[in-house]
Structure formats: C-alpha cells, structure tokens
Amino acid sequence: MAKKxxxxxxxxxxxxxxxxxxxxAVFAPFLSGYEADRQDLLSRLMPPGPQHILGTDELGxxxxxxxxxxxxxxxxxxxxxxxxxVLFGTLLGVAGAYYGRYVxxxxxxxxxxxxxxxxxxxxxxxxxxxxxxxxxxILSIIIMECGSIARVVRSxxxxxxxxxxILAAKTMGVKNLTIITTHVLPHLVPTLIVLFTLNIPxxxxxxxxxxxxxxxxxxxxxxxxxxxxxxxxFLFKMPWLSLVPSGMIMILVxxxxxxxxxxxxILDPKxxx
Amino acid sequence: MNEDLLLExxxxxxxxxxxxxxxxxxxxxxxDLPNGQIVGLVGExxxxxxxxxxxxxxxxxSVAKVTGGSILWHDSKDKVTDxxxxxxxxxxxxxxxxxxxxxxxxxxxxxxxxRIGDQIREVLRIHxxxxxxxxxxxxxxxxxxxxxxxxxxxRYNSWPHELSGGMRxxxxxxxxxxxxxxxxxxxEATTALDVTTQAQILKLMKSMCTKSSMSALVITHNxxxxxxxxxxxYVMYLGTVMEQAKVSELFSNPxxxxxxxxLSSIPKLSGNPEYLKTIPGNIPVVNKKFPGCxxxxxxxxxxxxxxxxxxxxxxxxxxxxxxxxTVSL
Amino acid sequence: MDNSVLLSASHLKKKYRIDRKxxxxxxxxxxxDIFTGETLALVGExxxxxxxxxxxxMQIIKPDEGTVSFEGxxxxxxxxxxxxxxxxxxxxxxxxxxxxxxxxMKIRDIIAEPLKAxxxxxxxxxxxxxxxxxxxxxxxxxxxxxxxxxEFSGGQKQRIGIARAIAAxxxxxxxxxSVSALDVCVQAQILNLLKRLKNQLGLTCLFISHDLSVVxxxxxxxxxxxxxAICELAPAEKIYSAPEHEYTKYLLASVYCP
Numbered sequence: 001m002a003k004k005x006x007x008x009x010x011x012x013x014x015x016x017x018x019x020x021x022x023x024x025a026v027f028a029p030f031l032s033g034y035e036a037d038r039q040d041l042l043s044r045l046m047p048p049g050p051q052h053i054l055g056t057d058e059l060g061x062x063x064x065x066x067x068x069x070x071x072x073x074x075x076x077x078x079x080x081x082x083x084x085x086v087l088f089g090t091l092l093g094v095a096g097a098y099y100g101r102y103v104x105x106x107x108x109x110x111x112x113x114x115x116x117x118x119x120x121x122x123x124x125x126x127x128x129x130x131x132x133x134x135x136x137x138i139l140s141i142i143i144m145e146c147g148s149i150a151r152v153v154r155s156x157x158x159x160x161x162x163x164x165x166i167l168a169a170k171t172m173g174v175k176n177l178t179i180i181t182t183h184v185l186p187h188l189v190p191t192l193i194v195l196f197t198l199n200i201p202x203x204x205x206x207x208x209x210x211x212x213x214x215x216x217x218x219x220x221x222x223x224x225x226x227x228x229x230x231x232x233x234f235l236f237k238m239p240w241l242s243l244v245p246s247g248m249i250m251i252l253v254x255x256x257x258x259x260x261x262x263x264x265x266i267l268d269p270k271x272x273x
Numbered sequence: 274m275n276e277d278l279l280l281e282x283x284x285x286x287x288x289x290x291x292x293x294x295x296x297x298x299x300x301x302x303x304x305d306l307p308n309g310q311i312v313g314l315v316g317e318x319x320x321x322x323x324x325x326x327x328x329x330x331x332x333x334x335s336v337a338k339v340t341g342g343s344i345l346w347h348d349s350k351d352k353v354t355d356x357x358x359x360x361x362x363x364x365x366x367x368x369x370x371x372x373x374x375x376x377x378x379x380x381x382x383x384x385x386x387x388r389i390g391d392q393i394r395e396v397l398r399i400h401x402x403x404x405x406x407x408x409x410x411x412x413x414x415x416x417x418x419x420x421x422x423x424x425x426x427x428r429y430n431s432w433p434h435e436l437s438g439g440m441r442x443x444x445x446x447x448x449x450x451x452x453x454x455x456x457x458x459x460x461e462a463t464t465a466l467d468v469t470t471q472a473q474i475l476k477l478m479k480s481m482c483t484k485s486s487m488s489a490l491v492i493t494h495n496x497x498x499x500x501x502x503x504x505x506x507y508v509m510y511l512g513t514v515m516e517q518a519k520v521s522e523l524f525s526n527p528x529x530x531x532x533x534x535x536l537s538s539i540p541k542l543s544g545n546p547e548y549l550k551t552i553p554g555n556i557p558v559v560n561k562k563f564p565g566c567x568x569x570x571x572x573x574x575x576x577x578x579x580x581x582x583x584x585x586x587x588x589x590x591x592x593x594x595x596x597x598x599t600v601s602l
Numbered sequence: 603m604d605n606s607v608l609l610s611a612s613h614l615k616k617k618y619r620i621d622r623k624x625x626x627x628x629x630x631x632x633x634x635d636i637f638t639g640e641t642l643a644l645v646g647e648x649x650x651x652x653x654x655x656x657x658x659x660m661q662i663i664k665p666d667e668g669t670v671s672f673e674g675x676x677x678x679x680x681x682x683x684x685x686x687x688x689x690x691x692x693x694x695x696x697x698x699x700x701x702x703x704x705x706x707m708k709i710r711d712i713i714a715e716p717l718k719a720x721x722x723x724x725x726x727x728x729x730x731x732x733x734x735x736x737x738x739x740x741x742x743x744x745x746x747x748x749x750x751x752x753e754f755s756g757g758q759k760q761r762i763g764i765a766r767a768i769a770a771x772x773x774x775x776x777x778x779x780s781v782s783a784l785d786v787c788v789q790a791q792i793l794n795l796l797k798r799l800k801n802q803l804g805l806t807c808l809f810i811s812h813d814l815s816v817v818x819x820x821x822x823x824x825x826x827x828x829x830x831a832i833c834e835l836a837p838a839e840k841i842y843s844a845p846e847h848e849y850t851k852y853l854l855a856s857v858y859c860p
Contacts, residue, residue, distance in 0.1 A: 163701045163702075163704075164696045164697070164698055164701040164702035165701065165702050165703055165704040167662065167696070167702075168694065168696060168702050168703075168763075168766070169715065169719075170662060171660055171662060171689065171692075171693065171694045172689075172690075172693065172715055172716040172719050172720075172766070172770070173686050173689045173690055173716070173719045173720055174715060174716075174719040175719070178719070182704075182707075183704055186706050187706065317785040317786065317787060317788075318785055438648075467647040467648055467812060468647070468812060468813070468814070468853065468856045468857055469647060469852065469853065469856040470647075471856070472855075472856035472857075472858070475858070494785055494786060495786075496786070497815075497857070497858035497859055498858060500858055500859070501858040534787065535786055535787065537790075538786045538787045538789065538790035539786055539790070539815065539859070540790075540793065540815045540816050540818060540819035540820075541815060541818065541819075541859055542814065542815050542818050542842055542854070542857060542859055543818060543842050543843070545818060545819045547797075548794045548797065548798070549790040549793060549794055549819065550790075551787050551790035551791050551794065552787040552790075553791070555755045555757060555758065555788065556755070
C-alpha cells in the first residue's frame with residue numbers, strides 16, 4: 001500500500017502537506033519565540049513584518065504563533081473524535097448487520113434519529129447542556145459523524161456477509177465473535193481507512209463552525225475557528241487576520257479530502273459510496 | 274462444405290496486450306460457418322472460445338486485440354468483406370443487423386429500467402427498421418409469441434425483474450431475432466439455466482434457425498448442448514482447434530486424446546464406471562512460446578515427438594480434421 | 603450400506619413471505635431418512651427448495667415446523683451450544699469455490715479453521731500434521747499451504763474446500779452443487795475425489811445437484827424435489843430406468859447426453 005501511495009501523485013502530495021502542517025503544529029514552541037496568549041498591548045494590530053511574520057491581533061498577540069497552536073488544537077479535535085466516531089460507527093454497523101433482527105432495527109432507528117437532527121443544532125444542544133469545552137466539542141462531533149459511518153459500515157458488512165465463507169465458518173462451528181474478527185473486520189479495514197480520512201475534514205469544519213459561533217473552544221484556548229471568529233471585526237481593515245486561519249482550514253480540509261479520495265481508489269477501486 | 278459460406282475465419286490470432294508483451298490467446302484458428310448451419314465451439318474455460326466469438330463482432334475487451342488473420346463475411350457469392358479491417362462504425366452497423374449475440378447472463382444483459390417491449394423496440398429503432406408504432410408493436414408481440422412467451426401482449430409491458438431466467442433468455446432471443454440477422458452467436462447462452470429450461474431454449478434456437486435459415490455459432494463447454502443442436506463442431510484447447518468434425522462423427526469416432534478425455538469426463542445417465550476417466554491436471558498457464566503440442570503435458574498418450582513439434586491439422590475423413598501426432602490417416 | 607439412519611427429517615416446513623399477504627413454502631412437509639454410508643442425491647430445478655432443505659438439515663436455518671434428528675437424537679430444538687458437537691459431524695462443501703474461501707486467509711488457516719473451532723487438537727504440531735494429511739488426501743501439494751486462494755484455479759479451490767469440510771472427521775458430508783461451477787474435466791476429477799474419499803473415510807453423503815447425469819454417477823438413492831415437496835424418492839437405478847413420477851420423467855427427458 002505504501003508503494004501505491006508514493007505512485008499516486010494526489011495521495012503523495014496531500015499526505016506531504018498534512019505531514020508538514022502536523023509537524024509544524026507539534027513543534028510549535030520551537031518554531032516561534034512568542035507565547036500564544038502573551039499580550040503585548042504596545043504592538044497591537046501590527047501588519048506582517050520582520051518582528052511578527054503574520055502580524056499581531058488586537059491584543060498584540062503574535063498571529064503566527066496563534067496559528068500554530070490553533071492548528072494543533074484543530075488537528076487534535078479532527079483526529080480524536082473522528083477516530084472514536086469510526087470506532088463506535090463500526091461497532092454499531094457491524095453489530096446491526098451481523099446480528100440482524102431487532103438489534104438491526106434498533107441500531108438503524110438510532111442512526112436515523114441522529115441523522116434526522118441537523119448536526120449543528122445537535123451540537124448546540126450539547127454545548128448548552130454541558131458547556132462549551134474541548135470534551136463537549138469532541139462529544140458532539142462523535143455524535144454527528146457516528147451515524148453516517150455506522151450506515152456505510154453496515155452496508156459494507158452486509159455485502160461481506162453474503163460471501164459463502166461466512167456460511168462455511170458458521171457450519172464449522174466458529175463462534176460469532178470469531179467470525180466477526182477473522183472474516184468481517186479484516187475486509188472492512190480499507191473501507192474504514194477511507195471513512196476515517198474522509199471524515200476528518202468534516203470534523204475540522206464542525207469544530208471551526210462551533211468555535212466561530214462562540215460555543216466551541218473557549219478562550220484562552222485557541223483553535224482555527226476561534227481565530228477566524230476573533231478577527232471578524234477587522235475583516236476589512238486587516239484582512240490577513242482572518243484570511244490566514246481560514247486559508248489554513250481550507251488547505252487542511254482539501255488535503256484530507258484529496259487523500260481520502262486517492263486512498264479510496266488505491267484501496268478499493270470497486271467501491272463507491 | 275466450402276460451397277455456401279456465410280462467414281470464414283482464416284488464421285485468426287487474438288492477443289492480450291500486457292505492458293511489454295502480447296500473450297496470444299487465440300492462436301491462428303480457421304473456421305467456416307456455412308449458411309443455415311449451427312456450428313458449435315467447445316472447450317474448457319480459458320480456451321479462447323469466447324474471444325473468438327467476440328472478435329467476430331468486434332466487442333473484445335480493451336486489453337485484447339486481433340493481431341492477425343481475417344474474418345471474411347460473404348455478403349453474396351462474390352462480395353466478401355473482412356470484418357477485421359472494417360472501421361468500428363461500419364462494423365457496429367453490420368453487427369446489429371446481420372449478427373446478433375446472446376450472452377450467458379440474461380439478468381445483466383437487459384436494462385432493468387426499461388419495459389420488455391420498449392427494449393425490443395429500441396433494437397428496431399437503432400437499425401432503422403421501425404415502422405409505425407402500432408405496426409412495430411404488433412411485430413414485437415408476434416416475435417415474443419414465436420419465442421414461446423405466453424400472453425405476449427401482456428408481457429410487452431413487463432419489467433425484466435418480473436420474468437424468470439428462462440423467460441429473460443427468451444426475451445434476449447426475441448431481441449436478437451427481431452432484426453432478422455443472418456448469424457446468431459450464442460455465448461454460453463443456456464449455461465445458467467435449469468436443465469428443463471435449457472432444453473426448451475435449445476429447441477427454440479434450433480427451430481428459429483431452421484425457420485429463418487439462419488446460421489448460428491454456439492459457444493459452450495457443455496457437450497450435451499453440442500449434441501442437441503449443432504451440425505458441426507470445433508474443439509478448442511488453449512487457443513487452437515484440436516479437432517473438428519460433424520457432430521455425429523465426433524461423438525461416434527473421437528480421435529484426439531483431448532476430445533476423448535472430454536467425452537469420458539462426462540457422467541452418463543446410466544452405466545457409469547466406478548471412477549470417471551478424466552484428463553489429469555489443470556489448464557496450464559502458457560506465456561512462453563512452446564514448440565510442441567499444447568496438450569502434451571496432460572495427454573494420455575506418451576509420445577516424445579509431441580514435446581518438440583506441433584502437429585498440423587490433418588484431414589482424416591470427410592469433414593473430419595485432427596491436430597495430433599498419434600492419429601494416422 | 604448398513605441400515606441405521608444417520609440423519610432423519612420429519613415433516614419439515616419452511617415458509618418465506620413474498621409480500622404482506624402471500625408466502626410460499628420453500629420446503630413443504632418434507633420427511634426423509636439418510637442411511638449411514640449411502641449417498642443420497644437431492645435433485646430439482648433452481649427454486650425447488652433443495653438448498654433450503656439442506657440448510658435446515660445443517661441447522662443453518664430453523665424450520666417453521668418439523669424436526670431433524672441425528673443418530674436418533676433430535677437436534678433441531680437444541681441450543682447453539684448443545685448443537686456444537688453435532689455440527690462437527692456434519693460438514694458442507696459449497697457451490698462457489700471462489701466465494702467460500704476467505705480471500706485474506708492462507709490455505710493453512712482455512713483448513714485449520716474447523717480444527718480450531720472444534721478444538722480438536724491440543725498442540726500446534728499435531729494440528730500441522732493433520733493439515734498435511736488433509737492436503738495429501740485431496741491431492742494438493744504441501745507448498746500450497748502458505749499461499750492465498752486467488753492463486754489457485756477453481757478445481758484446486760474446491761479441493762481446499764473439501765479438505766476443510768473433512769478436517770473435523772465428519773460423518774455426513776453435504777455437497778451443495780459442489781461441482782456445478784466447474785469445467786467438465788475438473789468436475790470429473792472432483793467427482794472422483796469425492797467418491798474416493800467417501801469410500802476411504804466411510805462418509806455419508808448428501809449430494810445436492812440439478813445435473814441428473816452427475817447424480818447418476820455418484821448417488822445410491824435419488825430424491826426429486828419440486829416446489830418444496832418430494833416428488834419421488836427411490837434407488838438411483840430405479841429413477842433412471844423406471845421413473846414413476848411425471849416430473850422425474852420430464853427432468854430426464856431434458857437431459858442431453860452426448
């Protein structure tokens with residue numbers, strides 16, 4: 001698989017971009033001399049220059065530093081809840097498809113209910129109930145994505161279950177759990193990898209939107225969405241303050257989308273969702 | 274049997290193009306299709322029988338290509354067209370009108386979103402044979418009736434999924450026959466069907482051929498099908514014709530060890546031996562050019578010569594040809 | 603053939619719903635006995651219920667009515683747990699060799715699957731020995747064990763399927779259209795193999811097929827099914843020489859033999 005990624009230009013380039021951004025975010029303290037929430041009221045709203053590469057905001061905080069730390073939080077929030085959503089979605093989808101009957105009815109019903117709610121509304125409800133914090137953002141993203149993942153996994157599992165080797169395993173007295181782990185899950189792996197990469201952009205966007213609305217990440221923490229939100233007052237006077245973090249969101253989303261599409265072609269050219 | 278030919282395949286070679294090499298899968302076969310006869314092409318899967326048929330109407334998969342030989346279509350006594358050199362557009366036109374093909378899978382060959390009657394009408398429309406709507410409808414219903422579909426005027430408005438496998442295959446035949454072609458190619462057309470349905474469809478094909486003096490090329494791996502409807506038969510193995518003869522002659526006097534092996538592999542309805550006498554091993558994957566007889570590794574006869582020299586196709590009787598060293602005149 | 607009944611089905615019924623109002627019987631009041639050591643063939647057209655019946659006998663699906671007994675003990679009402687020892691004694695060879703082997707498993711693991719599931723061997727060494735013995739029985743070479751199914755031809759895959767089915771030393775082998783998808787020569791090879799294994803291991807065989815000529819080669823008794831019910835059940839010679847039921851005659855008349 002690694003070889004195929006190197007051969008596929010789209011996959012390779014987007015993977016490189018993601019890695020570079022991720023490395024920059026991880027090594028943020030070494031790349032910038034400032035602290036993310038250090039205020040310097042004497043150098044407020046400075047344009048990009050030699051001292052502050054991307055300028056400063058209305059409290060004199062260095063934008064480049066805040067961008068790096070914001071990316072850190074945004075990436076974290078993209079990857080952790082997506083991974084958890086894929087995990088729960090897989091559990092639900094496989095269980096529904098494999099056990100069928102009322103298990104399936106119950107799970108499909110649950111999924112339909114979560115999908116029937118507008119995602120943002122659901123997130124807002126969670127935010128107002130549990131208060132805006134990192135963990136509520138994670139929780140709401142999981143709930144928003146879990147349903148659609150469970151749905152895809154369920155149908156993928158159903159098509160795997162049609163194979164006769166599943167029936168063969170049953171006639172050979174293999175236990176259900178063993179059938180799932182040896183005959184179902186390995187075949188789902190390509191689907192899951194693609195689902196994971198294709199859901200990350202959604203998570204990044206959800207986080208940004210929540211933070212922009214002021215109900216996601218709360219100051220003094222930083223995230224990309226929060227940066228856009230805080231600079232919206234200066235949109236016309238100092239456009240770079242909002243354009244730079246928005247640009248970062250766009251690059252990340254595009255890179256993950258392209259990677260996911262390329263991975264889908266690499267791993268399973270036959271499947272289209 | 275040279276007098277009244279419809280189609281003549283001469284030294285046809287079809288190869289699969291891979292990155293740097295081209296692997297021949299049909300290796301220079303000659304075949305004659307006389308007017309009004311049913312010719313069978315038998316062999317195990319992977320022997321190139323399907324590729325031969327597909328090269329006739331130019332629907333080879335994109336990796337395969339005709340790399341040599343000619344397929345001559347006799348329009349009349351003195352007008353002959355080579356289908357291989359024909360442009361795709363002209364070939365398409367001819368194929369639809371003069372050559373019809375039915376496939377193995379009647380489920381996937383019919384458009385599930387179109388009513389039966391409309392699909393057949395589509396054929397008429399494409400070949401510009403459509404008359405007034407009511408006339409076409411009548412013609413189609415008549416055709417449906419002649420392929421043995423009960424209640425044809427009702428079935429005209431049926432969807433493909435409402436029909437059974439045998440019915441769908443009948444519709445496919447109706448679709449193939451509506452443009453009154455000169456040649457019908459049936460590629461494993463009855464393989465997926467039940468024995469009883471298969472028997473009905475074979476009877477139907479045979480009667481259609483005699484009624485409209487149409488020729489047919491029947492591609493199958495089932496010797497029973499050959500014995501049921503064919504007049505003449507070609508036995509293929511790894512892209513070459515091993516034996517060809519009239520059907521009655523081939524079954525009463527098979528000469529090639531491969532043909533004999535094939536025939537003895539088939540269980541009979543009664544009087545079977547304790548164990549079937551079969552051809553050992555699997556069809557080998559041959560990429561390199563091999564000088565000897567392709568069959569020699571699995572052959573029951575042990576002749577040294579076979580490993581070094583490919584035998585020519587020898588005539589051993591009236592219309593009976595064999596490619597084997599062990600057969601003498 | 604001795605006269606003890608190995609598997610017995612009585613008054614089996616299984617209904618499938620087509621829509622809200624209508625349902626059809628896939629299996630309608632079927633009773634039959636399979637005697638130890640015989641090969642019973644189940645013949646019929648597609649949709650006649652022969653596959654459903656075999657799955658009910660194998661306890662893969664539950665019948666609506668009726669019982670199945672194995673060696674005199676009723677097994678159709680047992681729980682999954684209590685059923686396990688019986689399941690190991692009835693194994694199945696499937697129709698499609700391509701779909702019945704997990705493409706991501708090595709041949710060794712495929713053959714080992716029933717051995718592990720039924721916990722037959724204590725040590726890895728014993729199990730390896732048994733796997734080698736099995737590959738030898740189905741005439742496969744030892745070096746195939748570390749390869750994957752897609753590297754094999756249809757006939758070889760079917761041999762692997764047979765090795766897996768006989769791994770747990772079953773008494774009853776159910777072959778569901780096991781040779782229908784194969785080419786004539788390979789079909790003959792597999793038929794010979796099945797017959798030899800049956801004699802060698804003293805297996806009882808339920809052979810499901812739509813092909814009457816194949817059935818005549820392998821079966822001792824033939825059971826003709828239509829629309830979920832048995833039309834005729836008689837010794838093979840009698841079915842082929844003097845069929846009684848109209849449908850049997852019709853089936854026989856449809857077979858073309860060269």
